[in-house]
Amino acid sequence: MECVGTALAEMTMPQISPLAGEPIERADAERLAGVLKALADPARLRLLSLIQSAPEGEACVCDLTAPLGLSQPTVSHHLRILTEAGLLEREKRGVWAYYRLVPSAIATIADLLTPPRKRATKKAR
Amino acid sequence: MECVGTALAEMTMPQISPLAGEPIERADAERLAGVLKALADPARLRLLSLIQSAPEGEACVCDLTAPLGLSQPTVSHHLRILTEAGLLEREKRGVWAYYRLVPSAIATIADLLTPPRKRATKKAR
DNA sequence: TGCTGATATGCAGGCAGATCGATGCTGCTG
């Protein structure tokens, strides 16, 4: 559960580039797979997209159930998974719970997948 | 099945950037989720990593079963999924089946995830 | 042609996850 939440942060560190040079360790593979698994769902991708394109870059549950066509518990469930994966952050204001993207989260994932060809200095940092 | 195989190709086109500007369509979300689902597995991530770091950038099934600790049918199954997702290509030479990464495949996925903050010209397409 | 070795496929058990209805919790509001 919370292990997934920290997964992104740990991989952000100068650990290893999963698809870069050397074969990845089992543990690293499982961490990355955990985050990717949170992304690998149509409903959750649309949630991220909806939240990102919302007025203030944030949205509450009640704004998301209708466009998704899913029940409120289900939407809440998906938001929970995305939050635990470190992709969303939750802020409760009054009765509403506002969700917004964690700025660097998705970019980090993208970086973890690309490294090979972009930059040759992979030990420079 | 094959719809997943073509998913990457379709999204490579100047279609939409899933997490860029406007909310994504249901169909696009499902295509991207399909490819991500192929990636979101520890065994398959390690397979990609192993193949990528192999001598000639290619490897046959018999080279992969041991490091993964999985049975040959299981490894073959994962390779099949990765191939159908457009991430691997298969070449049969004699009795052996050699797999190698599809060069731009993973980079494409990474690009589909990043767009938002990198370039400000999101309506330029 | 018959045998051996490398892969692929079929089948089945078992577990993880997606979904929903019902319910509990917590701030507003009258």
Next chain:
DNA sequence: CAGCAGCATCGATCTGCCTGCATATCAGCA
């Protein structure tokens, strides 16, 4: 304080997927 509205959690169902065993397929070789 009572009622209500927005969310989270629980329990249950149903689907999909990972894995291995058994088996089929195919290429090279004696």
